[in-house]
Amino acid sequence: MAEIEKIDKEKELVLSATRGDKDSFGELYDIYAPKIFRFIRIKVKSQAIAEDLTSESFLRIWEYLQRKQDIQDGFKSLLYTIARNLVIDSYRRKSSQEISLDDDFAEFLLQEPAKDEIKSKERAEELHNAIMKLKEEYQNVLILYYIEDVSVLEIAEIMNKSEGAIRVLIHRALESLKKKLDKM
Amino acid sequence: MDKVLVRQLKNLKNIKPSTSLLESQRSFLLSEISKNEPKKSLVLPLFHFNILKILKPNFAIALAIIILFSSFGTIGAISFAQNSLPGDFLYPVKTAFEQTQMTFTSGEENQVKLSIKFANHRIDEFTQLIDNSDKKQDVKKSAEEFKAQLVSVQDRVSKLKETNSAKAIEVAKLVKAQTEVYKETLIHKSDELAYIIPGDNEEVKENINQVFKEIEKTNKLMDGLIPENEEVEEIIEEINPEEIIVPVENIEEDVQSGSFDGSE
Numbered sequence: 001m002a003e004i005e006k007i008d009k010e011k012e013l014v015l016s017a018t019r020g021d022k023d024s025f026g027e028l029y030d031i032y033a034p035k036i037f038r039f040i041r042i043k044v045k046s047q048a049i050a051e052d053l054t055s056e057s058f059l060r061i062w063e064y065l066q067r068k069q070d071i072q073d074g075f076k077s078l079l080y081t082i083a084r085n086l087v088i089d090s091y092r093r094k095s096s097q098e099i100s101l102d103d104d105f106a107e108f109l110l111q112e113p114a115k116d117e118i119k120s121k122e123r124a125e126e127l128h129n130a131i132m133k134l135k136e137e138y139q140n141v142l143i144l145y146y147i148e149d150v151s152v153l154e155i156a157e158i159m160n161k162s163e164g165a166i167r168v169l170i171h172r173a174l175e176s177l178k179k180k181l182d183k184m
Numbered sequence: 185m186d187k188v189l190v191r192q193l194k195n196l197k198n199i200k201p202s203t204s205l206l207e208s209q210r211s212f213l214l215s216e217i218s219k220n221e222p223k224k225s226l227v228l229p230l231f232h233f234n235i236l237k238i239l240k241p242n243f244a245i246a247l248a249i250i251i252l253f254s255s256f257g258t259i260g261a262i263s264f265a266q267n268s269l270p271g272d273f274l275y276p277v278k279t280a281f282e283q284t285q286m287t288f289t290s291g292e293e294n295q296v297k298l299s300i301k302f303a304n305h306r307i308d309e310f311t312q313l314i315d316n317s318d319k320k321q322d323v324k325k326s327a328e329e330f331k332a333q334l335v336s337v338q339d340r341v342s343k344l345k346e347t348n349s350a351k352a353i354e355v356a357k358l359v360k361a362q363t364e365v366y367k368e369t370l371i372h373k374s375d376e377l378a379y380i381i382p383g384d385n386e387e388v389k390e391n392i393n394q395v396f397k398e399i400e401k402t403n404k405l406m407d408g409l410i411p412e413n414e415e416v417e418e419i420i421e422e423i424n425p426e427e428i429i430v431p432v433e434n435i436e437e438d439v440q441s442g443s444f445d446g447s448e
Contacts, residue, residue, distance in 0.1 A: 022214050022217060022218065025213075025214070025217070026210060026213075026214055029209075029210055029213060030206075030210070033201065033206055033209065033210070034200055034201055034206070037199075037200075037201040038196070038197070038199045038200065038201075041199055042196060042199065051201070051205060051209065054201070054209065055209050055212065055213060058213050059213065059216060059217070062213075062217050120195070123192060124195070124196065127192055127193065127196065128196075142193060143196075146190055146193040146194055147193060147194065147196050147197055174186065174189065174190070177189065178186075178189060181189075
């Protein structure tokens with residue numbers, strides 16, 4: 001019931017935002033900014049890029065809301081789609097996706113102290129490096145499904161594929177990630 | 185192994201932006217969206233084209249008489265029709281008025297320039313319709329209208345070549361400069377559509393692709409007319425920037441970014 005109330009509340013916020021209500025848009029930002037930031041951060045090299053792209057994602061969806069005004073049910077999917085496309089554009093602008101020596105991913109994770117801090121940090125770095133070497137669609141399904149808890153149906157909307165195709169992709173993505181980690 | 189890997193993946197949920205980042209970004213966003221004015225609907229192209237300069241004197245007089253003795257309703261209808269889009273009730277009035285303008289235009293060179301002006305109307309209508317989710321069914325019609333107008337430009341330039349090849353070259357350069365603006369407009373529109381859930385706009389994207397093809401065809405025809413030894417960049421620079429008509433959408437964005445000069 002609480003989940004349904006949450007969804008209804010979000011729909012109301014989206015509707016208000018399409019009418020130009022900036023406070024409602026601010027509330028949507030509060031809900032989704034951490035998720036979008038995380039989604040982008042795992043796919044890009046640096047904190048700075050992730051911050052810029054997160055900000056840009058929200059600016060673009062605001063513009064879209066003012067133009068279209070009929071996306072109450074599709075707000076989340078649209079936001080992830082925008083973020084995904086911005087990351088792709090970011091890749092195109094960069095000459096290489098190789099992790100640079102000054103990638104600050106691990107430092108970033110230190111904000112959350114773990115029981116075995118060094119091992120957690122190392123493993124997180126390995127995971128991040130491996131994820132960044134995956135195909136873009138594999139990255140997306142892994143991040144959205146396992147980390148962001150987005151449903152298969154919603155992932156299908158974001159990636160314009162069938163639910164069945166998404167389930168296959170999730171399986172293949174995990175296999176591919178395992179292979180990358182084994183090679184490291 | 186899978187369970188362990190999945191658990192490790194889920195640990196990446198610990199990635200969070202700092203509270204200070206969220207706060208500063210939130211403030212920045214809300215101030216940015218407060219700054220930007222809502223986009224206004226397209227109204228007029230900026231092409232300053234004085235039709236009276238190119239009319240023959242007797243036709244100019246005839247047109248003036250027709251206008252003077254026309255009922256106010258007709259003039260009002262034409263005026264309202266200028267902002268109409270394919271599918272609107274007054275759109276046939278707009279296109280009929282354009283045909284009348286063409287009828288009263290003398291000289292093949294002037295007719296080509298008027299065709300270019302009408303092509304600009306078509307692309308403005310096309311981009312407006314793409315933005316309007318209620319008018320999807322008219323997008324295809326608008327794309328067809330734009331393609332037809334480009335074909336008209338092609339035909340008129342080819343005809344001009346038969347009678348005056350020097351003028352044809354000049355006009356071909358103008359058309360080529362114009363098509364660059366069309367391409368930029370469509371690329372920009374395609375980029376915007378890319379951020380929309382795919383599937384909703386596949387038909388619109390296909391319409392854009394079709395229009396692109398016609399623009400490329402127009403470009404190739406113009407390339408055939410322009411001498412080989414002239415560099416394309418030089419050609420574009422030769423064109424008086426005032427003759428390059430920028431669709432209104434590009435102008436608004438260029439003005440906001442402070443880079444408006446009518447060309448890129």
